[in-house]
Amino acid sequence: MGLRRTRRPRLAARMLWALVAAGLVAAGCGGGGDDDADAAEPTGARTEKSEQGDPVYGGSITVGLEAETNSWLPGEANFANSGITVALAIYDPLMRRDADGVVRPYLAESMEPNDDLTEWTLTLRPGVTFHDGTPLDAQALKTIFDDYLKAPGSNLAADLEDVEEMVIVDDLTVTYRLARPNSAFPDSLTLAAGYPFSPTAAAAAGEDAGAHPVGTGPFVFESWERDSQLVVKKNPNYWQEGLPYLDEIVFRPIPDEDTRVSSLTSGDIDVLQTLRQATVSRVRELDGVDSYEQLGNNTGVNIFNTTAPPLDDIRVRQALALAIDREDVIEVLGGTGLVPPSSQPFGQDDPYFSEAVDEAWQDADPETARELLEEYVNDPNRSDGKAPGEPVSFRYDCPPDPTLNELSQLYQAFWQAIGAEVELRQVEQATHVSEAMAGDYQAKCFRMGVDRDPYPNLKSAFTEGSAANFTRFTHPDVDAALEELAASTDIDERKQLVEEIMLTVNEHYPVTYSGSTLAAVAVREHVKNLDGWTFPDGTPGSGVPGATVMWGHVWTTE
Amino acid sequence: MPLLLRRAVALVVTLLVVSFLTFCLTSLLPGDPAVQILGPEAATEENVAAVREELRLDDPLLTRYVHWLGDAVTGDLGRSYRTNQPVGEAIAERLPVTLEIGLLALVIALAVAIPLGTLSAFQAGGLLDRVITSTTFGVLAVPSFMMAILLILVFAETLQWLPATGWTRLTEDPVENLRGALLPALSLAMGELAVYTRLLRSDMITTLQQDSITMARAKGLPTRRILFRHALRPSSFSLMTVVGVQIGTIVGGAVIVETLFAVPGVGRLLVDSISQRDLMMVQGVALVIAASVVVVNFTVDLLYSLLDPRIRHGRAATA
Numbered sequence: 023m024g025l026r027r028t029r030r031p032r033l034a035a036r037m038l039w040a041l042v043a044a045g046l047v048a049a050g051c052g053g054g055g056d057d058d059a060d061a062a063e064p065t066g067a068r069t070e071k072s073e074q075g076d077p078v079y080g081g082s083i084t085v086g087l088e089a090e091t092n093s094w095l096p097g098e099a100n101f102a103n104s105g106i107t108v109a110l111a112i113y114d115p116l117m118r119r120d121a122d123g124v125v126r127p128y129l130a131e132s133m134e135p136n137d138d139l140t141e142w143t144l145t146l147r148p149g150v151t152f153h154d155g156t157p158l159d160a161q162a163l164k165t166i167f168d169d170y171l172k173a174p175g176s177n178l179a180a181d182l183e184d185v186e187e188m189v190i191v192d193d194l195t196v197t198y199r200l201a202r203p204n205s206a207f208p209d210s211l212t213l214a215a216g217y218p219f220s221p222t223a224a225a226a227a228g229e230d231a232g233a234h235p236v237g238t239g240p241f242v243f244e245s246w247e248r249d250s251q252l253v254v255k256k257n258p259n260y261w262q263e264g265l266p267y268l269d270e271i272v273f274r275p276i277p278d279e280d281t282r283v284s285s286l287t288s289g290d291i292d293v294l295q296t297l298r299q300a301t302v303s304r305v306r307e308l309d310g311v312d313s314y315e316q317l318g319n320n321t322g323v324n325i326f327n328t329t330a331p332p333l334d335d336i337r338v339r340q341a342l343a344l345a346i347d348r349e350d351v352i353e354v355l356g357g358t359g360l361v362p363p364s365s366q367p368f369g370q371d372d373p374y375f376s377e378a379v380d381e382a383w384q385d386a387d388p389e390t391a392r393e394l395l396e397e398y399v400n401d402p403n404r405s406d407g408k409a410p411g412e413p414v415s416f417r418y419d420c421p422p423d424p425t426l427n428e429l430s431q432l433y434q435a436f437w438q439a440i441g442a443e444v445e446l447r448q449v450e451q452a453t454h455v456s457e458a459m460a461g462d463y464q465a466k467c468f469r470m471g472v473d474r475d476p477y478p479n480l481k482s483a484f485t486e487g488s489a490a491n492f493t494r495f496t497h498p499d500v501d502a503a504l505e506e507l508a509a510s511t512d513i514d515e516r517k518q519l520v521e522e523i524m525l526t527v528n529e530h531y532p533v534t535y536s537g538s539t540l541a542a543v544a545v546r547e548h549v550k551n552l553d554g555w556t557f558p559d560g561t562p563g564s565g566v567p568g569a570t571v572m573w574g575h576v577w578t579t580e
Numbered sequence: 581m582p583l584l585l586r587r588a589v590a591l592v593v594t595l596l597v598v599s600f601l602t603f604c605l606t607s608l609l610p611g612d613p614a615v616q617i618l619g620p621e622a623a624t625e626e627n628v629a630a631v632r633e634e635l636r637l638d639d640p641l642l643t644r645y646v647h648w649l650g651d652a653v654t655g656d657l658g659r660s661y662r663t664n665q666p667v668g669e670a671i672a673e674r675l676p677v678t679l680e681i682g683l684l685a686l687v688i689a690l691a692v693a694i695p696l697g698t699l700s701a702f703q704a705g706g707l708l709d710r711v712i713t714s715t716t717f718g719v720l721a722v723p724s725f726m727m728a729i730l731l732i733l734v735f736a737e738t739l740q741w742l743p744a745t746g747w748t749r750l751t752e753d754p755v756e757n758l759r760g761a762l763l764p765a766l767s768l769a770m771g772e773l774a775v776y777t778r779l780l781r782s783d784m785i786t787t788l789q790q791d792s793i794t795m796a797r798a799k800g801l802p803t804r805r806i807l808f809r810h811a812l813r814p815s816s817f818s819l820m821t822v823v824g825v826q827i828g829t830i831v832g833g834a835v836i837v838e839t840l841f842a843v844p845g846v847g848r849l850l851v852d853s854i855s856q857r858d859l860m861m862v863q864g865v866a867l868v869i870a871a872s873v874v875v876v877n878f879t880v881d882l883l884y885s886l887l888d889p890r891i892r893h894g895r896a897a898t899a
Contacts, residue, residue, distance in 0.1 A: 086745070090852075092663045174630060177618065232664055247673070248663065250747045250844035276745050276842035281732060284744040285842075288736040291745075452611035452857050459615060459623060489623045 065362045066370060067315040067540055070306070072547045074554070081578040082270035083549055086282045086291040090249050090275040093232030095224065096166075096214040097176035103541065106213065107295060107570040108273050111254050113217035113237035116144065117208045118557070119564040123373035124513075125208045125475070126557055129158075129218065129238060131194075133211075139203035139509060144211075146194040150261045152220035153242045160190045165221040178215045181478065203509040205516070209475035240266035240574030249275060260574070262558060267577035286311065286544060292578070293545045293552075295569035299357040305544035314552045314566045315542045317371045319471040321364035322355065322536035324418075324433065329494045330464045331406035332414050337398045338442075339531035342465075344384060344391035345436040352537040354428045364535045366524045367471035367479070373513070374476050376521040383528055383535070392440045399441070415443035419457070420467040422448040429467060458492040468492070470533065473567045476520045477507050484527060493532035500526050541569040548580040587881075591874045598870035599652070599863065603645045606859045613637065613857040617661055635661065648863065657864040662856050667864035670849060675868065677747065678838070678845035681761050682830030685768035686823065693773045693819075697780030698807050701815075704785050712777065720774040724833065728767040728840045735763060745842040764841045768833055772826060776819055783815040790814075813887060820887065824880030827872075 091105030092098075094112065101109060114129035127133050131147045150158040167188045171178045184204060189197045200207060210216065223236035235243045238261065241254035252273045256266055274291065276282040279301050285291045287308060296302060297320075305313050326333045326342070333339055348363035365383035368375040400410050420430045427448070434444045449457065449466075457463045472479060482490040484500050500523050507519045527533075543552055543566050553565035555572035563572065614631035615623045632638050636647065651658060657667035700712045722730075736744035742763050748756040787793065788811055796806045834847035846865060853861035 098664065175627075175634075180624070180627075229659070229664055247747075247749075247844060248665070248670070249674075249842075249848055274746060274842060278840045278842070280729060281745050281840050281842065284732045284737050285746070288740050288744050290736070290743045450611070451855055452609075452616055456611045456615050 065360055067317040068306070069314045069553065071312040071314065072550075074550045075579065077267050077551070077577045078579050079267050079577070080269050081267075081580060082272065083268060083292040083576075083578055084272040084274060084290070086274055086276045086285055086294040088275070088282075088295060088297065089277055094235035094243075094246075095170070095232040096217050096219060097170045097173065097178050098232050099214060100177070101214050103297065103568040103570055104275065104295060106568070107573075108252060109214070109217055109235075109237075110239070110570060111241040111271055111273075111573040112235050112239045112243050113219065114239050115213070116211040116216035116218065118212055119473075119567070120557065121562040121564055123564070125212060126561060128557060129216075130211075133208050135205075135207075135511070139205050139207075139511065140200045142198045142200070142207050143191065144196055144198065147261065148194060150238055151259065152218075152223065152238055153236045153257060154220050154223045156220045156222045156236075158218055158238055159193055160196045161193075162221050163196050163218060164188050164190055166218060166224075169221070170224065171215055181210060182215060204477070205508060205511045206475035206477040210478070212474060241268075241271060244270075262574065266574040268573070271573055283308075286546065289546070292549050293543060293571075295541070295543050295571075297539055297541050297569065299355060299360050299540060302540045302542045303356075303360055305542060308544070310547050311544050312547055312549075312552075313542055313544045315540050316566055316568070317361070317369040317538055318541045318568050319368050319372050319473050320469060320539040320541075320568075321367060321369075321471055322351070322429075322539070323468050323470045323533045325458065325466050325468045325492050325533050326531065327461055327464055327492075327494060328530070328532050329461060332398065332404065332416060333464055335398055335405045336530060337394045338414060341391040341394035341398070341440060342437055342442070343531045343534045344387045344394070345440045346433070346534055346536075347386040347436070348536055349386075350432060351429065354432050355425065355537060357537050357540075360540055361537045364538045365528065366535070368476070368520075369471075369538045374517055374520045376517070376524060378521055379524045379528060382525060385534075388436075388440055395440050395442060413441055413443050415445070416464040417445045417447055418465045418467075419447045419449045419454060419463055421451045421454050426467060433467075459489055461492070461494055466492075468533075469539075476516075476523075477504065480504060480507075480520070480523055484523075484532075495527065495530060495532035497526055497530065499523075541566070543569045543571060549576065549578050551576055587878050591871070591878070594874050595867060595870055596649075599649070599867050600645060602863055602866040603648070604641065606857075606862055607641055609857065611857055613661055613859055616857040652864075652867065657867070658860040660853070660858050660861045662853065662858040662861070667861055670861065671846060671864055671868050674844055674846040674849050676750070677843060678830060678834050678847060680750065680757075681764045681768065681834060681837070681843065681845065682827065684761055684765035685772060685830075686827065688765060688769040689773035689776055690823070692769075693776030693780060694812070696773075697777040698784055698812065700777065700781040701784030701788060702803070702807060704781075709781075713781075716774040716777045719770050720778075722770070724767050724771055725836045725840060727770050728763070728837055731763050731767050732840075747843050760841075760843070764837045764843055767837055767840075775822065779818050779822060780815060783818050784811060787811045787815040816887065817884070820880060820883060824877055827876045 085107075087104040087107070089102060089104045091102070091108065092100050094109065099105060099109075116128065116130040117125050117133060118128040120126050129147070129150070130144050132145045134143050135141065144163075146158055146160070146163070152158060156162065170176060171182055172185070173179070184201045186199045186201050189199060191197055198207065218238060220236040223234065224231040227234045233246060240257050240260050240262070242257045244253040244255050246252040254271050254273075256269045260266060276285060276291070279296065279298050282291070282294050282296070283301060283304055286294050286305070294305070296305070302315060305311055326339050328334055328339070349358075352358055352361060352363060362370060365380045366376060395414060398404055399412065399414060402410050404410065406414070418430060418433060420426045430446045434446055437444045454466065458466055458468070481504050482488045484491060484495055484497070485504065486496045503519045503523045503526075507516055507523070510516050510519065545552060552571055555563040555575035557563060612628065613635065614628045614637060617631055618627050636644055639647070648658065655668065657671075659666050660670060663670075696712050696716075700709045703709050732744045735742045742759055744763070747760050750757045793806060793811060796810050801810075834845050835851050837843070838845040838848040839851070846868075850862065850865045852858075853865065
């Protein structure tokens with residue numbers, strides 16, 4: 023007898039801390055020390071594309087992905103960027119961000135809150151059906167919500183914790199009832215929790231539902247061979263008139279960066295996605311290749327355990343932060359000339375990026391750092407219990423990876439230069455994450471950020487009792503600002519609050535930053551319109567965030 | 581029959597030992613599988629406890645092992661923690677891919693190594709021998725991942741004869757399948773053929789000094805006949821042993837090559853499963869690998885007796 027389980031939970035994709043191994047070294051892989059000509063150019067996203075021309079119908083393209091995804095069933099699936107991009111072919115997101123970062127209805131027709139933001143009413147478009155013919159109506163949404171997303175073991179259950187129930191209003195309308203006000207709630211429906219799948223098909227497939235996705239999207243799932251290829255075909259009954267353009271898309275996970283680029287140049291694949299800075303700069307140079315870049319909300323960080331001596335003392339954390347020179351770190355990560363230094367989880371192009379936070383973040387000041395550390399070392403009541411005068415010592419963990427080894431050694435050098443003793447330790451990914459969650463560490467390398475509303479992420483990263491509060495940092499000001507953030511729909515006020523939160527967090531140094539991460543989709547020139555997607559009402563969309571693509575709008579001239 | 585019976589018993593004992601050790605080793609790995617499954621945001625204490633309960637992770641090791649063994653004996657290897665796919669199905673999907681690449685590599689390696697080794701031994705010390713020797717040492721020094729990148733650069737990027745990545749099932753399109761398998765197989769074969777050539781050369785040199793060969797020469801037999809008919813067979817014992825061991829390590833060697841060429845083989849499955857604490861999958865794959873190593877070694881033993889009548893008759897006499 024096997025394990026009798028209906029569905030099982032999976033690593034939640036949506037968290038402030040990006041945990042996938044590939045993500046951890048996203049900025050990695052050699053290539054540091056670009057020549058001066060490159061360094062002189064401004065850093066950040068560039069998009070270079072050929073003449074797009076008019077849409078063409080038909081054709082098949084092959085897409086090279088960074089990684090395979092464990093399952094395609096929301097609640098069970100662990101959607102990293104490479105998974106989201108496939109999901110966007112099969113499913114339609116209920117909500118999606120537009121070019122200005124505002125969350126709007128995509129598959130949904132409308133989404134309206136009540137006055138105190140505790141009830142969100144979603145209306146569906148009439149006449150939309152899943153690929154198996156099941157109508158997308160209020161009952162379908164409720165079944166998905168009750169039986170899958172909120173079911174015990176769903177990896178979205180924690181994310182939807184505040185949603186107490188879903189109530190059917192009429193055939194096409196449901197209301198999400200929340201336990202507390204949350205202005206960011208529609209954002210939850212931009213990712214897996216907002217990918218409606220056919221409840222009849224999922225029920226029929228039972229335990230194998232994750233291998234047989236049935237959505238409403240522009241393409242119909244055809245076949246999947248794990249680690250080899252997933253094929254989707256044009257949805258002839260797509261609810262958006264005139265879409266999609268392509269007849270077929272083949273998605274192929276090719277984990278090795280070099281061979282993925284080789285496959286693009288040799289023509290085995292037409293499209294590749296990457297989060298590696300070295301690959302981003304390589305594909306920029308390729309002839310006959312268009313590259314669509316976006317500076318995402320993803321940055322390399324160090325996390326400090328604010329409850330573990332000596333890092334529980336702010337003087338030590340601040341000293342370590344001041345000892346770092348972010349430009350040197352970016353060079354080791356291969357991002358010189360590509361990405362700017364970061365000071366917050368938001369990239370420069372994000373609406374929540376704050377200049378004030380950026381200016382407030384100081385680094386590369388070893389003098390002050392040494393003084394701060396000495397002050398701690400000579401403190402008779404120092405938190406690590408050592409005798410005054412004894413040097414500060416701690417352990418720094420990072421997963422085994424050539425780039426991360428270099429990174430660790432660089433940090434070690436920064437910190438030894440101000441008089442700290444640093445022991446480097448290589449920890450395999452799964453252990454690394456478990457230790458971070460358990461608070462069983464002193465300092466670790468990590469990545470931070472995700473393309474969604476700041477509220478749920480900042481909440482899980484910096485509040486009491488959250489399993490994802492790796493640094494154990496909490497602050498009454500942060501709690502208060504988070505509460506206001508949840509209750510506000512005004513974008514300017516929300517930006518202000520996020521800025522306040524980040525200023526408070528950064529003043530206490532639970533994390534230090536390195537550089538932002540560029541995500542890129544590179545295509546052979548015959549593939550067009552990767553970033554030109556629009557909402558059904560014509561509002562321009564958010565392009566290719568995190569190298570994810572709205573495939574229904576893409577065409578090929580070959 | 582006693583030989584077969586002894587072997588069968590050995591097989592069962594080996595598999596029991598391997599599966600138990602794998603069970604112990606995976607339990608010793610730091611990092612809670614339940615936490616891996618849930619992820620930080622969802623990994624509250626109750627959730628973790630619930631998942632551990634569901635996966636029986638809190639039962640004593642021996643209880644879990646016996647439970648797993650009971651299922652395994654009936655052919656049920658459980659379902660993956662990570663993908664929810666039945667473990668048996670996953671292995672059945674991937675093992676043929678790894679075997680095909682491994683066997684193709686073996687065929688290529690032998691097809692090149694046998695003539696090279698023989699020629700090299702025949703003209704030991706000559707120019708050809710020295711060229712072959714230095715080339716094989718050179719190839720031996722290049723690790724398979726390096727070889728893979730070189731091959732991709734030449735055959736996929738520059739010449740564009742073969743695809744850099746991609747896999748088509750044999751049943752779907754045999755030609756495309758072979759095109760996809762060729763580069764991975766070549767990058768594995770290069771290292772092996774160097775070893776095989778060296779081995780065969782040294783054994784062959786010894787054989788060529790034996791009286792029987794001098795006798796054959798004296799009889800005026802053509803060189804080709806002497807080399808491939810009289811000398812090759814007695815010279816291939818070490819080669820046979822090493823080939824047997826190599827087959828056993830196909831999966832190990834395939835890990836890197838499968839990842840580089842994005843081939844859906846069992847090596848890639850194993851590595852991903854270990855890093856994601858998919859203990860069910862690790863357990864199943866380890867069992868299948870152990871079984872194939874034992875079976876291959878058994879087959880090699882049988883082949884010895886085919887190659888060498890002395891072994892065959894010796895056994896027959898005592899039986």
